[in-house]
Amino acid sequence: MTILLLVAFFCRIKKQAAMAAKNKRKKQPKLPPGPATMPVLGNMHQMLMNKPVFRWIHRLLDEMDIEILCLRLGRVHVITVASPEMAREVLRKNDALMTSRPASFAWRAFSFGYKNTIGSTGDQWKKMRRALASEILSPAMECHLVNYVYSHCNNGTVDVRHVTRHFCGNIARKLVFGRRHFSTPTPANSGRALRRNGDERREVADFLDVLVSLEDAQGNPLLSLDEVKAETLEIFIATVDNPSNAVEWALAEMVNNPNVMKKAVDELDVVVGKERLVEESDIQNLTYLKACIREAFRIHPYHPFNPPHVAISDTIIAGYLIPKDSHVMLSRIGLGRNPRVWVNPLEFRPERHLNNATSTMVLAEPELRFVSFGASRRGCPAVSLGTSITMMLFARLLQGFTWSIPPGADKIELQESASSLQLSKPLLMQAKPRLLLHLYELDRL
Numbered sequence: 111m112t113i114l115l116l117v118a119f120f121c122r123i124k125k126q127a128a129m130a131a132k133n134k135r136k137k138q139p140k141l142p143p144g145p146a147t148m149p150v151l152g153n154m155h156q157m158l159m160n161k162p163v164f165r166w167i168h169r170l171l172d173e174m175d176i177e178i179l180c181l182r183l184g185r186v187h188v189i190t191v192a193s194p195e196m197a198r199e200v201l202r203k204n205d206a207l208m209t210s211r212p213a214s215f216a217w218r219a220f221s222f223g224y225k226n227t228i229g230s231t232g233d234q235w236k237k238m239r240r241a242l243a244s245e246i247l248s249p250a251m252e253c254h255l256v257n258y259v260y261s262h263c264n265n266g267t268v269d270v271r272h273v274t275r276h277f278c279g280n281i282a283r284k285l286v287f288g289r290r291h292f293s294t295p296t297p298a299n300s301g302r303a304l305r306r307n308g309d310e311r312r313e314v315a316d317f318l319d320v321l322v323s324l325e326d327a328q329g330n331p332l333l334s335l336d337e338v339k340a341e342t343l344e345i346f347i348a349t350v351d352n353p354s355n356a357v358e359w360a361l362a363e364m365v366n367n368p369n370v371m372k373k374a375v376d377e378l379d380v381v382v383g384k385e386r387l388v389e390e391s392d393i394q395n396l397t398y399l400k401a402c403i404r405e406a407f408r409i410h411p412y413h414p415f416n417p418p419h420v421a422i423s424d425t426i427i428a429g430y431l432i433p434k435d436s437h438v439m440l441s442r443i444g445l446g447r448n449p450r451v452w453v454n455p456l457e458f459r460p461e462r463h464l465n466n467a468t469s470t471m472v473l474a475e476p477e478l479r480f481v482s483f484g485a486s487r488r489g490c491p492a493v494s495l496g497t498s499i500t501m502m503l504f505a506r507l508l509q510g511f512t513w514s515i516p517p518g519a520d521k522i523e524l525q526e527s528a529s530s531l532q533l534s535k536p537l538l539m540q541a542k543p544r545l546l547l548h549l550y551e552l553d554r555l
């Protein structure tokens with residue numbers, strides 16, 4: 111009898127322990143959904159077989175009808191997020207836990223050993239971000255753009271991609287080296303050399319001057335040569351890609367949609383008129399033009415994903431476990447083209463941004479319904495500069511010229527490249543000057 115009682119007692123204890131373990135397993139959050147993985151490799155083999163990878167990832171999101179996806183590459187979990195609610199959980203609610211960046215061969219090479227702002231972490235990131243944010247945010251936008259396009263549109267067709275990239279490249283050169291190149295380069299600014307030799311009387315002339323002149327508390331150079339190179343490269347890439355791509359796409363969409371084009375040009379005529387060129391100070395009043403650029407960022411971002419945010423500890427997003435060291439990427443097209451958030455998401459309709467008429471229109475989108483400058487402490491430090499570059503480029507092209515479809519075509523082919531989100535071919539359009547001649551001449555170098 112005693113033996114039977116003992117057996118029954120142990121059976122009960124064992125059952126309770128098994129149930130407790132089961133409950134614990136039940137409460138443990140799961141990883142986000144994703145395709146089956148192979149031991150060790152995870153999903154690496156599928157990635158290699160499905161190029162370009164960003165299109166495969168977005169196909170998976172569609173086919174599985176999900177807004178968060180987990181892939182495993184070796185030991186690293188790569189999480190893609192395509193819903194604004196989850197994006198806000200990542201970048202706003204859990205901002206402090208999502209501040210790191212990947213350690214990988216590509217990131218190391220691009221950042222000269224994690225020396226720039228976007229690729230670094232910890233104290234290095236704080237130092238580079240401070241140097242960048244405190245010095246570069248409001249340069250004057252000299253552009254000489256309309257004169258350049260004017261001299262290239264006599265025979266009709268203009269390569270818009272060439273013009274937009276050239277303009278942004280010039281701005282980058284002006285920022286970094288203090289000169290521009292729509293014409294013959296001016297001699298290198300001598301201020302930098304004098305400043306480096308310790309002549310305190312010289313004014314800093316450009317961003318490179320600022321970088322090499324920065325000193326630590328002991329009066330030693332704050333930045334090493336590699337840090338200066340890494341930051342310079344970063345500024346070039348950041349200044350060219352996003353603004354030029356957004357303006358090229360916006361013009362392509364608008365020339366196919368004369369109603370939108372007319373509203374934008376009418377706004378310029380009312381706000382600025384035809385007697386002078388549009389200036390940076392006009393941007394705040396160009397609401398419809400800003401809505402057009404927001405629409406371009408929404409549907410046609412340059413990069414399919416935000417740079418990865420690496421989780422510094424286990425985190426829960428939308429009830430799913432995001433293990434420490436996961437790379438979390440917001441999908442810019444997943445968010446911007448999300449049919450749950452945007453009606454007819456592929457339709458270029460700037461009016462959808464005009465709902466909130468009481469507040470000033472900006473290009474930033476802190477609600478993360480699409481990505482322009484991101485959010486969180488790792489969001490873009492150059493929102494104001496990026497806005498100025500993009501809007502000046504866009505507004506001057508629209509104010510200076512009447513754009514139309516080249517002869518022989520009935521619309522612009524809005525085909526994305528197979529391997530990126532750019533237009534598959536550079537945009538070629540007819541440009542006809544619409545201002546008085548002296549304004550193009552005034553804009554000459």
Ligand code: HEM
Nearest residue numbers: 227228345348349352353482483484488489490491492496
């Ligand atoms: C229209 C123009 C621009 C757009 C749309 C844009 C957008 C972005 C986005 C989406 C991010 C990633 C945020 C994240 O990781 O969550 C970013 C980061 C960054 N951007 Fe921009 N950007 C623009 C212009 C610029 C310019 C002109 C500069 C510098 C001169 C710049 C410097 C940076 C840097 C350094 C980071 C990394 C910040 C960090 O990791 O702390 N961007 N930008």
